[in-house]
Amino acid sequence: MTTDTTVLDGLDFPAPALAVADDVADLLFREARTVAEFLPGEVSDEQLAAVYDLVKWGPTAMNTLPLRLLVVRTREARERLAAQMSEGNRERVLAAPVTLVVATDTGFHQHLPTLAPHAAALKDVLEGQPETREQMARTNALIQAGYLIVGLRAAGLGAGPMAGMDFAGVDAEFFADNGWKSLLVINVGNVEGTGTPRPRAERLSYGQVATSV
Amino acid sequence: MTTDTTVLDGLDFPAPALAVADDVADLLFREARTVAEFLPGEVSDEQLAAVYDLVKWGPTAMNTLPLRLLVVRTREARERLAAQMSEGNRERVLAAPVTLVVATDTGFHQHLPTLAPHAAALKDVLEGQPETREQMARTNALIQAGYLIVGLRAAGLGAGPMAGMDFAGVDAEFFADNGWKSLLVINVGNVEGTGTPRPRAERLSYGQVATSV
Numbered sequence: 001m002t003t004d005t006t007v008l009d010g011l012d013f014p015a016p017a018l019a020v021a022d023d024v025a026d027l028l029f030r031e032a033r034t035v036a037e038f039l040p041g042e043v044s045d046e047q048l049a050a051v052y053d054l055v056k057w058g059p060t061a062m063n064t065l066p067l068r069l070l071v072v073r074t075r076e077a078r079e080r081l082a083a084q085m086s087e088g089n090r091e092r093v094l095a096a097p098v099t100l101v102v103a104t105d106t107g108f109h110q111h112l113p114t115l116a117p118h119a120a121a122l123k124d125v126l127e128g129q130p131e132t133r134e135q136m137a138r139t140n141a142l143i144q145a146g147y148l149i150v151g152l153r154a155a156g157l158g159a160g161p162m163a164g165m166d167f168a169g170v171d172a173e174f175f176a177d178n179g180w181k182s183l184l185v186i187n188v189g190n191v192e193g194t195g196t197p198r199p200r201a202e203r204l205s206y207g208q209v210a211t212s213v
Numbered sequence: 214m215t216t217d218t219t220v221l222d223g224l225d226f227p228a229p230a231l232a233v234a235d236d237v238a239d240l241l242f243r244e245a246r247t248v249a250e251f252l253p254g255e256v257s258d259e260q261l262a263a264v265y266d267l268v269k270w271g272p273t274a275m276n277t278l279p280l281r282l283l284v285v286r287t288r289e290a291r292e293r294l295a296a297q298m299s300e301g302n303r304e305r306v307l308a309a310p311v312t313l314v315v316a317t318d319t320g321f322h323q324h325l326p327t328l329a330p331h332a333a334a335l336k337d338v339l340e341g342q343p344e345t346r347e348q349m350a351r352t353n354a355l356i357q358a359g360y361l362i363v364g365l366r367a368a369g370l371g372a373g374p375m376a377g378m379d380f381a382g383v384d385a386e387f388f389a390d391n392g393w394k395s396l397l398v399i400n401v402g403n404v405e406g407t408g409t410p411r412p413r414a415e416r417l418s419y420g421q422v423a424t425s426v
Contacts, residue, residue, distance in 0.1 A: 027232060028233075030267065061376040150271070
């Protein structure tokens with residue numbers, strides 16, 4: 001990294017070194033791609049548990065940890081999910097080694113006495129505030145979804161996140177009983193190492209997204 | 214990792230190896246902590262740009278990249294921000310080396326012709342759908358906030374995310390002109406290496422958050 005240069009506000013300067021090696025930065029971000037077609041090979045529950053056991057440490061507001069995962073493996077479940085996806089995403093769900101419905105638990109507050117003992121009283125307060133709960137659940141599970149995508153890559157897996165779906169339909173199909181709300185779907189499977197030659201889409205620069213006061 | 218064991222549905226098994234070394238997993242997730250007090254030392258714009266240049270590669274729906282950052286440095290800006298924070302968070306904003314207001318741009322669609330040329334027509338469609346835009350903006354910027362927190366740690370920085378704030382107040386104070394919406398605030402600064410002795414809060418296990426179909 002030390003020989004790269006970055007343009008910030010028209011000024012060239014050597015990019016500061018990261019605390020992780022280039023191959024890690026490549027694996028997690030720079031060379032990773034959203035995957036549409038996976039290599040053959042299963043993804044085990046043990047692999048998914050190892051990913052979760054990594055990303056569960058990422059911070060959430062008051063340690064609420066509202067992220068929930070529906071692991072879709074069987075042919076019958078894949079077809080039920082595919083029926084709720086946008087047309088262009090259906091075949092991907094049917095073909096992926098495993099598909100995760102990333103969801104949030106609007107009943108996350110039940111765990112607060114364990115997860116945040118200093119805020120245990122909030123459990124009863126939130127019981128009477130379903131709208132606040134739903135907003136907290138969505139916000140924090142989406143941040144955790146970001147950790148999850150990085151974590152899948154840290155486990156050497158490829159991730160194909162998709163948002164083209166009927167969220168209410170997915171919730172009715174799979175979460176009628178548990179109060180989970182679907183946020184996105186991620187196909188997961190094996191991929192080749194980093195360095196695919198496919199060109200990357202443009203990104204906004206730091207100068208385009210950041211402003212200082 | 215290969216000698217660790219994880220309990221999944223009551224069954225012990227050796228945890229699969231990650232594709233990153235233990236020190237990386239520790240730095241990004243396992244030993245990282247939400248930071249309330251930082252070591253002395255500035256955080257430069259160059260460091261923040263390097264973090265963004267890493268995390269900008271993380272996937273968003275249609276490459277929308279709605280994350281925006283307000284970098285709060287001056288005493289006057291810190292005080293304006295602190296006035297919008299919950300009481301317990303004010304001193305932290307005033308004391309942090311630098312504070313980021315993580316926001317989303319509800320006008321993200323203006324960039325679609327560059328970021329997603331195949332979906333450029335969506336720019337005009339979304340122009341007339343402000344509610345859809347706001348939802349897309351929030352969802353995808355929150356996922357990017359997850360990448361950002363990992364990216365700050367990958368740059369060796371400590372992150373102290375906070376959600377106890379008056380979001381509408383922050384938006385009125387800082388984003389009245391640009392249509393950004395605040396999502397959370399992150400204090401950023403230098404920290405000691407991994408391995409702080411402070412005990413971690415509980416986490417939910419994979420068996421508690423995941424179910425299979």
